[in-house]
Amino acid sequence: MILNLDPQFNPFPNQKSIEYKSFLFSGGEPHIKIDNNFNTDDTITVTHRLQSFNDVGLLLLTVDALQRMGVKKIKAFIPYFPAARQDRLMVAGESLSVKVYADLVNTLQLDQVLVYDPHSEVTPALLNNCTTITNYTFIEKVISTLNNNVLLISPDGGALKKIYKVSEFLGGKEVVECSKSRDVKTGKLSGFKVYADDLEGRDCLVVDDICDGGGTFNGLAQELKNKNAGNLYLAVSHGIFSKGLESLSSYYNGIFTTDSFNTITKQPKVTQIPLATLLA
């Protein structure tokens, strides 16, 4: 059975849903009341798209409520794991945020925590009983809509390890490595490099876990064009798009993402592939 805490997100449509009511108390505390018309011997998977600390809070409360109802086997599907990017201390005075979130989830003693395409190996290392789902079928689906001669583009060092696994899954698709520099104090990006002399007009698919503001992908697009790239496409598992899609749409012929983070209202160049279709 499934308990979807975001009513717009149903990644396991074949499973029966548990009903509940949730709301915020006027003091700001999330609250949940779960209907008790299900068999508590069943395994329950709680899903949520975590976009705020309150979302994390609601997940914690839900698991507590289920445990108090007598449910023994509980799993969670947290496709976008919060602060997965904050996986090392860059500057003194900051928190190791991914560990804080992982520690909170670990207190729930879940039977399984499913995470979709985490930023690095740190998240699964910190989470107990973690199973990661790769982006392979997502990228395969994206490529099935593009020119088969498309190059896979790894935007930076962080993406490098993962992209070679994607390439292997796809039967050895050609990879072009790129890099960027970020000032860890200001977050400012600079120095985009594409490690190829001439892309000979070939179409390029940039693959990464997250698009946040889009600075990485806008900067990279300019450099790819300087290296004679053909059509540009972007595939990111988690589409935050915090600065909108206008600028990205001016560089990319197509932008692909899943619904791991949110549901995007129709945008001309954006294709959102629901996780439900990738997990089936």
Ligand SMILES: O=P(O)(O)OC[C@H]1O[C@@H](O)[C@H](O)[C@@H]1O
């Ligand atoms: O440039 P924006 O979109 O803000 O940030 C996305 C980048 O930041 C990294 O952690 C992600 O893996 C990606 O490379």
